Amino acid sequence: MEQVVWGIMGSTAWADTMFGPAIQGASNARLHAVLSSSQANADAFCAKHSVECGYSNLEAFLADDEIEAIWIATPQNLHAEQTIAALEHGKHVLCEKTMAVTADECVLMIHAAERTGNLLSIGYHMRHHPLHQELQQDWNNGQFGTPIYARTQIYFPYGEAPTTWRAKKETSGGWAINDVGTHGIDLLRWFLGDAAAVNGELSSLRFGLETDDHAVVTIRFQNGAVGVADASTAVGAPAPRLELYGSEGYCILDGTLFGGGGTVTQSRAGADAVVSEAPMAPLYQNQAEAFSRAVRGEEELFVSAEDGLENVKIIEQARGW
DSSP: OOOEEEEEEOOSHHIIIIIHHHHHHOTTEEEEEEEOSSHHHHHHHHHHHTOSEEESOHHHHHTOTTOOEEEEOSOHHHHHHHHHHHHHTTOEEEEESSSOSSHHHHHHHHHHHHHHTOOEEEEOGGGGOHHHHHHHHHHHTTTTOSEEEEEEEEEOOOSSOOOHHHHSHHHHSOSHIIIIIHHHHHHHHHHHOSEEEEEEEEEOTTTOOSSOSEEEEEEEETTSOEEEEEEESSSOOSSOEEEEEETTEEEEEESOTTSSOOEEEEEETTOOOEEEEOOOOOHHHHHHHHHHHHHTTSSOOSSOHHHHHHHHHHHHHHHOO
């Protein structure tokens, strides 16, 4: 297929270290442009990553007719405005998680995608591990029996207080719950379906900010199963973990959620548990390739905008603001 031409909104942090290299490593994508808060930052990104066009003006960036798809890698409070603008300029959008600060903003983003006919997906890259996809199919096919319980633990401790936007409720919508907890919530929804009831316990005992640095979200799903997403940006823990328990077996993934190696422990139909090594996977690159295929009409979106909306609804209920 012809390569999809990409632009990135945001030039620092993950855009610099992960998203840009992911697009450049994708077989069906080409990184053409970047938008930054300053021209100096845009130029530095272009020089580092051999990108053709650097912009510091949103309108000029969106007016670039070569750009077909945009990866939005800016703070949550900018997602709605920037996504809607990009969609209305004829671009397809992969918006980083979480989709927005509020569910109302998410709805506006979805309406813009429907109105323009352009694609809108959310950056839940943990779904893009082939191992996770195979397991999810087995789970949904009933190979572990009736879903009973699932749990995610994703701890990503910061050495110091975060940048200002993450520390404020109005700009981040919550820190740990939106930084890493949102991934756990997405995985629980992917395996267990839509939520029926949500409870959250959020705290900031390490950094003392108005946003949380530890969050525990309990969800009762419509199928009766229960899930817990345990997330922290304050304390260390072993490798990120996903546990799935059904009436006929269980599966535990240790260390696979960020695409690194790790182990898979499985027991089915009462058999003894089997432990195997998990392969590594370039999750962000896989995500860029999947979205590019969707842009070319080769497959459906793997993560929908509605997935992003439901995730934010759960977070709103959990944080109780």
